[in-house]
Amino acid sequence: MxxxxxxxxxxxxxxxxxxxxxxxxxxxxxxxxxxxxxxxxxxxxxxxxxxxxxxxxxxxxxxxxxxxxxxxxxxxxxxxxxxxxxxxxSEIEFAAPFTEATTIGITGSNGKTTTTMLTYHLLKAAGLNVGLAGNIGKSFAWQVAENKYDIYVIELSSFQLDGIINYKPHIAIITNISPDHLDRYNYKYQNYIDSKFRVTMNQTEEDFLIYDYNDEAITEWLNKNNTKAKLIPFSLTDEFNEGAYIKNNKMEVKINHEEFAMDTEHIALEGKHNLKNAMAATSVARILQIRKETIRESLSNFQGVEHRLEKVLKIQNVQYINDSKATNVNSVFFALDSMTTPTVWIVGGVDKGNDYNELMSLVREKVKAIICLGVDNKKIIDVFGGVVDMMVEVDNMTDAVRMAQRLTEKGDTVLLSPACASFDLFESYEDRGRQFKQAVKNL
Incomplete structure (x- = not known):
């Protein structure tokens, strides 16, 4: 062969x-x-x-x-x-037949890395023999070749899912769906949505699909299509007999007639979107019957993911935040939504067909200045030019950070949340994030 x-x-x-x-x-x-x-x-x-x-x-x-x-x-x-x-x-399809391990497949437009890392953190803390694969760290195939894990937590992109035929995760998570990578899907949003749902296409009644109950694209797909998997919804606003939700500042998870509850203030990750990520990861932990005490401890000590709303430094009472992993508008929406002080926003890069108008109300409310960091910033300038007091274009990270420092006052925040891919000026979003952190440290 x-x-x-x-x-x-x-x-x-x-x-x-x-x-x-x-x-x-x-x-x-x-x-x-x-x-x-x-x-x-x-x-x-x-x-x-x-x-x-x-x-x-x-x-x-x-x-x-x-x-x-x-x-x-x-x-x-x-x-x-x-x-x-x-x-x-795809690699996942090739490697899956060569392992007997249980796999947990996590996909979505945003939140999948945090949810993957948090799920891995929960299972590892419980003493399970678990590997972390997919878009993070060592590839799944490489680990199947060299390691003997009982469980893999795999971050799955739509591109990896496009290349599956028979692969099925025992537990699938779809964190959310918003337009992204449309350049790879003939600019048809439905093609991208269908691609994400390939994660459940081979699942049986023995398997589980955990999903955001309030996500329009997800619920619409589930209304029109069937999956055999057992559905486990999560929500910030709705309650379920089977699923996860927030009520009276408590996260409640009900699975197989068992209940788990925890005060949200004890969850280390901040922001509403992270409560969703925590509900998804906790649902996995409960399906796998991990002890409640272990889950509580793990949720309260989880450190988060590099380049995702990562607090870098506070200088002259200005907080610098690295959200370089925000490569689409939806990610930036979460980031701006969680800002509580006047914000200087560093944005730009390779646009993947973004509609910036979705950010308009948040930009009006929270953003005092915009720094465009990209080769072609026309679209950003057209949309926000008349909305913020100050708009500046730069072509390297050092200038972006220095300019941001000039535009801030005590109590402000500088947020790198690009909404775009990084390939015009950087090797990757990691490279972009590291350059940002270095430039902040050099101030």
């Missing part, structure tokens, strides 16, 4: 290692450059690879192709492979 892996990054190299271990004839092809550390791994493991090109005769003879999530379906080589009738799958 010949396995061709497109993309020599984390998921590609992980898949190659697992494929080799399972006796496949493996070839890795990357149209760009392969990082030095990944090349070494491929060489040590005796896996054939190429970079800077896709050689058709080495690719089109595949029995199965694993496509890394970053490669779009419309790329020429992927079209050619599909025309030949060769199956193109």
């Amino acid at each position: 010949r396995l061709v892996v497109l993309g020599g990054g984390e998921s590609g190299v992980g898949t190659a290692i697992l494929g080799k271990k399972q006796g496949y004839d493996v070839f890795v092809s990357d149209f760009g450059k392969i990082q030095g550390s990944y090349k070494e791994v491929l060489i040590i493991n005796g896996i054939a690879w190429e970079e800077g090109k896709h050689t058709e005769e080495l690719i089109l003879n595949a029995d199965v192709v694993m496509k890394s999530p970053g490669i779009p379906d419309k790329s020429p080589i992927v079209k050619q492979i599909k025309e030949k009738g060769v199956s193109v799958i």
Whole structure:
């Protein structure tokens, strides 16, 4: 069996290692450059690879192709492979049959990293033999090849879900759905929504789907389509006989006729959106019958995720917050909504078809100045130009942070929450966040 892996990054190299271990004839092809550390791994493991090109005769003879999530379906080589009738799958689909572990699959437009990390934190604290995979840390395939976990908590992007055929998580979470990555879905929001719901398409009556009961796109899909999974809703406003909700400043979770309650003030994560993330993670913990005391302790000591509303420093009584992971409008909505002081907002980057008007009321209420950090800021300037007192364009992080310092007074907040991808000026949202933190420390 010949396995061709497109993309020599984390998921590609992980898949190659697992494929080799399972006796496949493996070839890795990357149209760009392969990082030095990944090349070494491929060489040590005796896996054939190429970079800077896709050689058709080495690719089109595949029995199965694993496509890394970053490669779009419309790329020429992927079209050619599909025309030949060769199956193109994602890393998760490839790796799942090679492990007997239970998987928890977490997807959504926002909140999935925090929910994934929090769920992992809860299960690990309970002493379970649990791995963390997907978009975070070591790839799922790599861990299946090298580790023996009983449970995996996997963060799943829509791109990974597009490439599944038979994979099903025992517990699925959809945190929320809002327009994102529409450039990959022919600018059709429905295509993106359907992609997220692939997480439940193979689930049976034995499985669970945890979801935001007040999310319009989710509820509309569930009204029109069927899933066999047992539904576990969560909500800030509605109550359930089976599900999670907030009542009188208490989080209540009812699953299998058992109740769990905890004062929301003891939950370490701040903000309404994080109460939702906590309800989702706690629902998983209760399905897996983790002790209530362990859950309470874990929720009260969880530290949060880097680049997600991360408090960096307070300088001259101005709080600097790194929310570089906010790569869409919906994320920024949560961020601005949780601001309690006048805010200087650093925004911009590669726009993925954003509608900034959704932020208008929050910007009017909370934002005193906007700093545009991107190559093309026209859209942001058009929408907010007449709304804030001060609008500035910069093309590097040092200038953005220095300008922000000039525009603030005591008691203000500087918020990096870009609403965009980072690839015009930075390598990744992590790179953007780290540069922000460094620039703040240099003030």
